[in-house]
Amino acid sequence: MAFSQETIEQIRLATDIVELVREYVPSLKKAGRNWKAQCPFHNEKTPSFTVNPEKGIFHCFGCHAGGDVFKFVTLIDHLNWPEAVQKLAGRAGITVKETKEEIIKRSEKQKIFDLLELVANFYHRCLKESKSAAAPGYLNQRGVTNETIDRFLIGFAPRTALVPAALKKGYTHEQLIAAGVITKTERGSFFEYMSERVVFPIFDTQGRIVAFGGRTLKDEQPKYLNTPETAVYSKSAQLYGLNESIPTIRNTKEAIILEGYMDVVITHQCGVPYTVATLGTALTAIHARMLGRYCENVTLLFDADAAGRDATRRAIDTFIETEIALRIVTLPDGLDPDEFILKVNKDGFLSHCNTKGVPAVEFLTALALEKWGKSTPEAKVKAASEVMPTLARIKNNILRREWIKYLAEKLNTTEDALQAEYKRAQSPLKGRRVKNDENVSAAPSTGLRSPEEEILQILFARPELGSHVNDDVFDNERNKETYRLFASGIPASQIVAHLNDEDARWFTELLVEERNYANPEQVLSNVLRDVQLARLRRRRQKLEEEVTAMINGNIPKDEDKIRAYNELTKQLKGSVK
Known part of the structure; x- marks a missing residue:
């Protein structure tokens, strides 16, 4: 999707990068001209994540993630560029208009999101208008209120009802298959995954429906069934209830992991709005990273049976290498979390978690x-x-x-x-390759920068000194192009958008490094002198090789080159006096 540069800049100017980052990283604190915190993109002990509000950029010296407000949102929320623009536009109250061509080019993923939302509303309406007492009766028996049904958009899937309704809306069988709500059987008929089940829509952290989980009302297996993975849904990267829990998890720095949909629904209903559940899969490193963005403590409640213990062991293996403090709680009498909290209420549930929880x-x-x-x-x-x-x-x-x-x-x-x-x-x-999701930490780079890079640092810190420099100063193509962008008047936060990922990481690190110059103009003068001397030395060295070859009789004598070599030698000797 194409956006005008004017729209992008309007969104950028309306977005304070510090305020944006603090929504996800509340621990972000001022440190001189920058703001620092532990990185939300990898596990670390020493804060190496830096935000520079003046430049509108961020950089992590540990994992080297870096960029502007748009890049931050794409990384933290797993969005593509158009989605990040739309999100920040909505946050800033800016309307982004789509042309007819842009609407036609809307991504296939967005079409799936639209279809899944339609399906969820259809199922929800079927539950609310159901003539059968089975689904409403089951939810009532489990203690689910009408308010909670609406909050979680719980629904019911009548047999063979969805496909005709979707086709009537203009969708095709192929689109329903791509969305993961139906499949084609060997006989050529279409099977609806959620058929005759109570349906729990699964939301991502953006509040978009990505899949469904269903609980059968019959005496059949499997009791719970999820729709398959699609272009917008990976069960190893989603936690049920996380979208509802994020605000509270951010405030309390704590999350409780349960096993099932009903556990999450009832605990939220009873006043514990920071519970989440896995989706029929073991906890993964992605799950741990997702929770690590928002909290420091995780309580795990799995069944006390053999399967529950195995799941707990796997969860411990997942969390043990992170900075998250994990506690394990076993519920009494073999009760599920939803049954237990309905029995002892919120205070009893939390008291049990606090007093009976033990470290991994x-x-x-x-x-x-x-x-x-x-x-x-x-x-x-x-x-x-x-x-x-x-x-x-x-x-x-x-x-x-x-x-x-x-x-x-x-x-x-x-x-x-x-x-x-x-x-x-x-x-x-030992020797195990460090992966992206493992504990990586690095202090800000204090290594020597090249003279050209130091010139760029000074110019971005003191733009008024730009008149002392031109692009002839730079031999390195990346440095030269960055200078040209600077000289054209483009702000640092916009320059990031012109760079590829590798160069963007280099650029953001270059700019957020702390450089406290007592006299920036004098430093710039000295560095420019060093750059010029380095060029003269390289030229002299090249001439020296040629003059040596002349003396040895390997090539004909060239008086002009010998004269140039002697002049450069005198010039360089004078420069070091």
Whole structure:
């Protein structure tokens, strides 16, 4: 989708980058001329994420993400460029008009979003107008109020009702298949995934419907069914209820992970609006990163049965390498979270989570001791071997030592013995390639910049000094092009949009580096002199090679070049006096 430059600049000027970033990163704090926080795009201990409000840009010295307000939104909300423009325009109250051609070119993804919204409203209307008591009766039995039904847009899918309704609206079977709501059988007929199920629309963090989950009202398996993955839906990258929970999670810095749709719906209804659920899949690193943008503490409530314990172990493996503090809670009497909170109300539910929640390592230690005991040396070895791989993945040395000490006490063994086991458990992890979702941290670059880069830093910090420089100063093409953009009067935040991703990362890092010049004009003069001297030295070196070849008789003598070489030699000697 094409947008006029005037519209883009109107949105950019209306968007304060600090205010925008703080909506996602409340911990952003002023640090001199910049603002700093832990990066929302990777896990780190030392804040290396920097925002420069004067330039309207951000840069992380750890993962090297960088750009302007539009780039920030595309990264934080997983949007493409047109979606980021539309989002920021809406945030600023600016109307972005689409031409007829732009409407025709609207992305296939947007068409799917539009269709899914229509389907969700259709299902919701079917529930509200249902002549059958089955679906409304089931929801009433589970304690779901009408207000909650409307809030979560819960619906019901009557058998064979959707396809005719969608076709009547002008949609095709192919579009319904692309949206993931129907599939074509081997017999050539069409099967609707949600047929005769209570339907829970699944929203992304932008509030767009991306898929559906359905609960059967019959005695059949599977009890719960999700629509398949599509161009807009990946179950490993979505958490049910997150869109509703984000405001509270940001404020409380805490999230509670549950197993099912109904768990989330009822806990929100009962006044705990920061619960989310996985979508029939194990917790993934993407899930952890998503939650890590908004919170510091996660409480995990999974079933106490064998399947629930396995899911909890996998979740611990996912979170253990992050900075998120994970606690595990087991509910009493085998109750599901929705049943438990309806029984004990909000205060009882939260009290149980606060008093019964245990850190991940304590949970694993208890399971290991329950399984193996500690009555024999062999039992202690087996129990330790179940916990040690998790300890080996804890990156904080102090935290890991404390947990090794805890495990030693529980096993009635020595810390030295467990430290030896830790080293053995750690060895398979050595040499493991660091992935994007692992803990990466780096301090701001303090390495030497090239003279040309230092000139650019001074010019962007003190634009009035631009008259001292022209593009002949630059030999490096990237530096030369960046200078030309500067000289044309384009602000730094706009220059980012002219660069590819690699150059944008370089540019934002260049600009957010702290350079405190007592006398910028004098520094610029010195650097320009250094650049000129470097050029003269390169020219002299080239001439020296040719003159040497002349002296050795390898090439004919050239008096002009010899004279130029001698003049350059004198000039360079004079320059260092």
